[in-house]
Amino acid sequence: MQMSHRISAFQCSPIRRLSPYARDAVKRGIKVYHLNIGQPDIKTPVQVIEAVHQYSETIIAYGNSEGRQELREALPGYYAKYGLDVKAEDILITTGGSEALQFAFMTLCDPYDEVIIPEPYYTNVSSFAHSAMVDLVPITSNMEDGFALPDISEFEKKITRKTGAILLCSPNNPTGHVYTKDEMLQLLNLCKKHDIFLIVDEVYREFCYDGKQFTSVLAFPEFSDRVICVDSFSKRYSMCGSRIGALISRNKDVLDNALKLAQARLCPPDIEQVAACAALKTDDSYLFEVRNEYERRRNFIVDGLQKIDGVKCSMPKGAFYMVAELPVDNAEKFAMFLLKDFNLNGETVMVAPCEDFYVTKGVGRRQVRIAYVLNTHDLERAVACIDAGLKAYRKEVMGEKL
Template sequence: MRMSNRISGFQCSPIRRLSPFAREAVQRGIRVYPLNIGQPDIKTPSQVIDAVHNYDEPIIAYGNSEGRQELRDALPAYYKKYGLDVKSEDILITTGGSEALQFAFMTLCDPYDEIIIPEPYYTNVSSFANIAMVSLVPVTSKLEDGFALPDISEFEKKITRKTGAILLCSPNNPTGYIYSAEELTQLLKLVKKHDIFLIVDEVYREFCYDGKSFSSVLAFPEYADRVICVDSFSKRYSMCGARVGALISKNKNVLESALKLAQARLCPPDIEQVAARAALDTDDSYLVEVKAEYEKRRDFIVEGLQQIDGVKCSCPKGAFYLVAELPVDDAERFAVFMLKDFNLDGETVMVAPCEDFYVTKGIGRRQVRIAYVLNTHDLARAVRCIDAGLQAYRRDVLKETI
């Protein structure tokens, strides 16, 4: 039976496609440390869980397509903490940040238009682009530069009549790079010059380390009509499964157009929005403590990886991911080996191969994304497995290809 040409162009997510191997390992009695996915082990704030337990509507009914009004009314106070002037009418609640990105693509671009994006990038963006029939045009950042933003001239070279927007993620998934106010200003001047948009995924804004401050794309009122911000409750409050996000813009045409897509999918999930509203009442100390914990984990795993012979890794400035280059021929082959053929005292790890985090073919083949979302005890066990696994892979697998 023939499948559509459209679906044949999609890739299976490198974050999740090795999950069957992990499940088989668990069935064999192996403990698998999941470093492949950004699922924190931090507890969700208790009032979020309580809000779900206390949901007392007699019917779980359709809600507003733009989201629950009480949630939209509460969000401006959150953004005000960052000095951002956001009003409830600037906010469209979405089913996770993923839907916000999808809406942005379909609102700004016609089929066969283009979005410029620094690579490596959050790999699932490629699926959002495929759904919208949009091409991703890469500007490559490099491990040896700490994945810093390439020169603005590199972005301008890629702009054509088909370009609809430039897309950033800051703090970045998968690299942890944080784009500065100066870098954002340069890009904003560029998009204004060429009459396109700047989309910025800011879902990790709380997690900036080494005293580095966060600059939001919403902090530039003179460019407000050129900006779409994507946000989410998933990582901030450790409620990834709730799937509540937001598309934010001062451009009324953007919001009115995106609302057509929101109406087509009817409404965001209702109970989860109640939970998200409760999350906004979380004491500020929660996020202070979570940020400190992630910074500790960052320091721990970077030090551990740098002690492994042949491993190169970036030191992320934010979010909770890093990209590491391994002394292997193929990171995906190594990742499968770790799940199928290796364990250390009944333990192994699952990582996300990075080749599909790039548009440019052949780059990232020896790289993996690691999410340091586990406690330091588990991270220590995971690093130990990676070290031993690399030795076993080079001894038992690479020698076969020499």
């Protein structure tokens, strides 16, 4: 039977679409190191788990469409630690940051409107855009300069009467770039000039390295009418499966209209919001220690990859992802090879091919996204698999004489 044209335009996620090959490898007795997905091995704060165990309601009932009032009133205290003046009425609780992005697209854009986005970008944004019938307009960033913001003139060239917003992720998934205050100001002034919005996904704000300071889009009150911040509990507190996020804006019209979508899906999950309230009580030392651990892992894997002949990568400044360019003809073929036809002493690795992290066709074909969310022992084994796998692939598939 014919499926819809809409769904036919969707891509299968490069983060997950090779999962059947990984499961088959496990069935064959192969240990797979998962660097394809941002699932940390860091323990969730114990009080979060305890809050779920202690959930005492006798009925799991519908809640408020805008989210639990307890959670919305607790979040401003969290943002105040960053010097941000956010009020409960500025916050709409969503089913993960993903739903917040979908709400933003559907609130700001009509079908076939455009959102400008630096690429490579978080690949699932493509599906959110297709759901809202929004076209993504790419501005390509480059590994050579650490995937910094392209020149502001490149953005202005892309603005048309169809442009509804510019979308950033900072710290960035997949590149690890952290946008500076100057970069933010340039974009905000551009958005004001052309009367469009700036949407910023800030779910990795805690994870900035080398003493680099994070600048939130919420730190510019003079631009409040055109700013939307997307946030999430998933990575900050290692509770990815809880699916609790937030859409934050001081623009009342944005929130009032996004609430229509929130009401249509009734409410965010209740037990998970209880867990999120508990997460906000986590001692600051937890996030400090987690950030330091990710910085250590970053240093470890960058050092390991840079020792492999032909591999190129830049030093991520934040989040826990990096883009690496490999000496192969096709990164997706190589990723499949690692899972189907290769193992090193009974071990292999899963990575995410990067071509679908770009809108521009043909770009990123030799790149992979790596999530350094595993401990350094596992990262050491994973890097060894990549090194040996590259040698095997280049010899067996590409026919090179090494």
